[in-house]
Amino acid sequence: VVRKKMGDNQYDVDAKTREKLLERQKFRMNMRQEFLKQLTNPHRVEGGGHIFDQGLQRFQAARVTQYEHFKPNFKTTRKGFFLVLLPITLYGWMMKREREGREHLYRTGQVSYRDRKFKFI
Structure with missing residues (x-):
């Protein structure tokens, strides 16, 4: 080329x-x-078309041992909070709120049993 x-x-x-x-x-x-x-x-000794790549070896070793070298700090704590805990909590709260609203409509008689989405029949 x-x-x-x-x-x-x-x-x-x-x-x-x-x-x-x-x-x-x-x-x-x-x-x-x-x-x-x-x-x-x-005349190379290794076979199978494999060539040892030091950069790839370092990358794979770093990926395998990333949990051993993890150091919690403010940035990782914030990332864990916003990417894991907050979405789960918000989704749970939204489901609870929607369910309580639906239950309130059922108990006050604003929705007839025939029009409910989930029935025991």
Whole structure:
């Protein structure tokens, strides 16, 4: 695959950002070449087309041990409260309120037994 170089007349980024982009492109190309070199090496010991990736290994190890390294702080407490406890509590309160309202209508006779949604018949 032929990669084109960035043109000299690129006006949407400044020189510093352009340097970073070129540096990142060079790094990606070097990593790609290293991957292809390892993949096509006929004398490698490991088989099955598997290439050991250190970055992937670190990522998987971090995911497996995330609970051992968890440190509760204000941010995680707030996130747990707003994403877990608050929705469950609000949903339970809304169900209770709706049910009590329906029960009130039934007990005061505003809804006949024939028109109720849930009957014992």
